[in-house]
Amino acid sequence: MTGFLAANRDLVIFTGAAAVKIVFFLTAVMGFTALMTLAERKVSALMQDRIGPNRASIFGFAFNGLFHPAADGLKMLFKEDFVPGRAEKFLFTLAPFFALVPVVALFAVIPFGDYVTILGYRAELQIADLPLGLFFVLAFSGLAIYGVFLGGWASKNNFALLGAMRGAAQMVSYEVVLGLTLVGLLMVYGTAGLQDMVRAQGNLIHGFIPAWGIVYQPFGFILFLTAAIAENKRTPFDLVEGESEIIGYFMEYSSMRFAAFMFAEFIEIILIAMLAATLFFGGWQVPYLYEAGFALPGGFQLPLNHYLVAALQVCSFSVKTVFFCWFLLVVRWTLPRFRFDQLMGLCWKLLLPLALLNIFITGAVLLKLGKL
Amino acid sequence: MISVRKVNNKPLNLLEKIYLWEIARGLLVTMRHFFKNLFNPRGLLTVRFPEETRPLPGNAKFRTRHRLKVRADGSPKCVACFLCQTACPAYCIHIEAAEYPDNSVEKYPAVFDIDLSRCVVCGMCVEACPEDAIAMDTGEIPGGALARRDMLLTKEALLRNLAGEPSLLGASNRLANEYLKARGEEL
Numbered sequence: 001m002t003g004f005l006a007a008n009r010d011l012v013i014f015t016g017a018a019a020v021k022i023v024f025f026l027t028a029v030m031g032f033t034a035l036m037t038l039a040e041r042k043v044s045a046l047m048q049d050r051i052g053p054n055r056a057s058i059f060g061f062a063f064n065g066l067f068h069p070a071a072d073g074l075k076m077l078f079k080e081d082f083v084p085g086r087a088e089k090f091l092f093t094l095a096p097f098f099a100l101v102p103v104v105a106l107f108a109v110i111p112f113g114d115y116v117t118i119l120g121y122r123a124e125l126q127i128a129d130l131p132l133g134l135f136f137v138l139a140f141s142g143l144a145i146y147g148v149f150l151g152g153w154a155s156k157n158n159f160a161l162l163g164a165m166r167g168a169a170q171m172v173s174y175e176v177v178l179g180l181t182l183v184g185l186l187m188v189y190g191t192a193g194l195q196d197m198v199r200a201q202g203n204l205i206h207g208f209i210p211a212w213g214i215v216y217q218p219f220g221f222i223l224f225l226t227a228a229i230a231e232n233k234r235t236p237f238d239l240v241e242g243e244s245e246i247i248g249y250f251m252e253y254s255s256m257r258f259a260a261f262m263f264a265e266f267i268e269i270i271l272i273a274m275l276a277a278t279l280f281f282g283g284w285q286v287p288y289l290y291e292a293g294f295a296l297p298g299g300f301q302l303p304l305n306h307y308l309v310a311a312l313q314v315c316s317f318s319v320k321t322v323f324f325c326w327f328l329l330v331v332r333w334t335l336p337r338f339r340f341d342q343l344m345g346l347c348w349k350l351l352l353p354l355a356l357l358n359i360f361i362t363g364a365v366l367l368k369l370g371k372l
Numbered sequence: 373m374i375s376v377r378k379v380n381n382k383p384l385n386l387l388e389k390i391y392l393w394e395i396a397r398g399l400l401v402t403m404r405h406f407f408k409n410l411f412n413p414r415g416l417l418t419v420r421f422p423e424e425t426r427p428l429p430g431n432a433k434f435r436t437r438h439r440l441k442v443r444a445d446g447s448p449k450c451v452a453c454f455l456c457q458t459a460c461p462a463y464c465i466h467i468e469a470a471e472y473p474d475n476s477v478e479k480y481p482a483v484f485d486i487d488l489s490r491c492v493v494c495g496m497c498v499e500a501c502p503e504d505a506i507a508m509d510t511g512e513i514p515g516g517a518l519a520r521r522d523m524l525l526t527k528e529a530l531l532r533n534l535a536g537e538p539s540l541l542g543a544s545n546r547l548a549n550e551y552l553k554a555r556g557e558e559l
Contacts, residue, residue, distance in 0.1 A: 051418040
């Protein structure tokens with residue numbers, strides 16, 4: 001055994017580091033997801049001059065509603081796990097997994113920091129540094145449609161099927177726009193690895209503007225955000241669920257199976273927030289913070305410890321993620337729902353041509369600057 | 373005859389057709405509310421009922437928590453005739469009658485329970501009472517409770533007089549007042 005460990009020292013260290021990163025990152029994401037279910041209710045309450053949930057308490061301590069996610073989870077666990085008699089049992093069981101797995105898998109390529117050197121081992125703060133990370137993201141977000149459609153179809157319920165049909169049409173359409181909006185970034189950075197993209201955003205334009213994606217592709221950012229919200233199936237694009245008309249593809253689901261769909265949706269909010277931060281707002285970059293410390297354009301230098309720099313970068317990424325999560329919640333509770341023809345019209349007649357135009361302009365500018 | 377009303381909605385101008393500007397304006401409204409309430413929660417409309425209540429408006433005659441009225445000597449006016457229990461559509465009143473040792477004419481309720489978790493606050497008991505012994509004028513709206521037994525109003529709770537208003541002075545106690553006045557006793 002020790003002989004094997006000694007012979008494959010690099011492999012063992014790599015595996016161990018990867019396991020630690022997965023546990024660390026996914027625990028953080030899952031915890032944050034639980035808090036997002038509370039944040040959704042609290043943010044909407046504050047926007048509507050209400051208080052929001054504040055009753056769940058342990059030994060009389062409510063902490064203004066902090067225990068509500070736990071209470072919700074417990075309640076879900078104790079609900080009856082009901083399967084309709086005419087449902088396709090196998091697919092009905094499979095659908096929640098299809099909803100959850102692709103979303104969780106996507107966190108593998110999100111860089112949440114630069115790197116830390118521990119005992120001489122350089123650990124990248126990203127679970128898997130795929131050279132084609134961006135395409136991995138697009139491919140796996142395309143898989144999420146299976147959860148929606150299988151769930152709606154296997155329930156053998158007309159409303160669920162209607163929701164699933166809408167979901168399929170909507171997600172397939174916006175998938176196209178989502179992919180095309182990111183082409184501009186590919187052209188600007190010349191790489192599809194997310195870590196490389198974030199590193200490239202650490203440069204400065206004219207010596208003082210951080211070279212974040214939003215500076216290069218402000219238009220692309222708006223298109224990306226719109227398409228991403230539509231992919232997420234939340235208001236104003238929540239026709240898939242349409243709480244007030246059809247309940248949607250998870251209509252027949254109860255207990256933790258329903259919770260899996262719900263959880264997937266909330267994880268997807270975090271994922272979109274992380275992607276927006278990574279692609280357009282410099283990921284873990286803090287403006288003017290480099291490996292050695294701060295270096296302001298005026299010549300001011302502030303050397304910092306390596307671990308402090310890494311911590312600052314992870315903090316920066318977290319702050320950006322939290323901000324975008326909050327922003328997505330505010331958008332969800334502000335805008336009314338589109339009509340289905342408006343939704344499709346917006347996608348095919350407006351967003352798609354604009355995304356193509358964005359690619360064209362980006363290409364033209366890069367050609368003019370001689371960087372293509 | 374079908375009447376058709378044609379709604380002439382104002383056509384959207386270019387800025388509104390792009391959505392973005394209008395969306396930003398809408399977001400500003402909601403964000404303003406969010407931050408205002410985040411940093412100054414006193415403006416929130418929510419009343420933390422039942423810990424916190426608001427006074428009922430004006431002289432409105434709301435049906436509120438029940439009470440049992442008492443006579444001048446402190447005994448309940450209720451004679452345990454079961455009319456309220458019979459009239460109650462929610463079956464929330466439970467009465468057990470007992471007799472006074474020195475009075476063979478009328479009974480009194482040994483047990484008078486109202487289960488507020490079942491009460492539908494319809495006021496039928498008040499209408500049915502021939503003795504005008506039960507009233508729903510306390511001004512308290514019963515709140516929720518964590519256990520069913522906390523929603524039970526016992527005789528002792530029902531006989532609790534209103535603060536600052538002895539039940540004898542109420543207009544509903546006119547007969548008692550006249551009786552006492554005839555006997556020349558001042559209240």
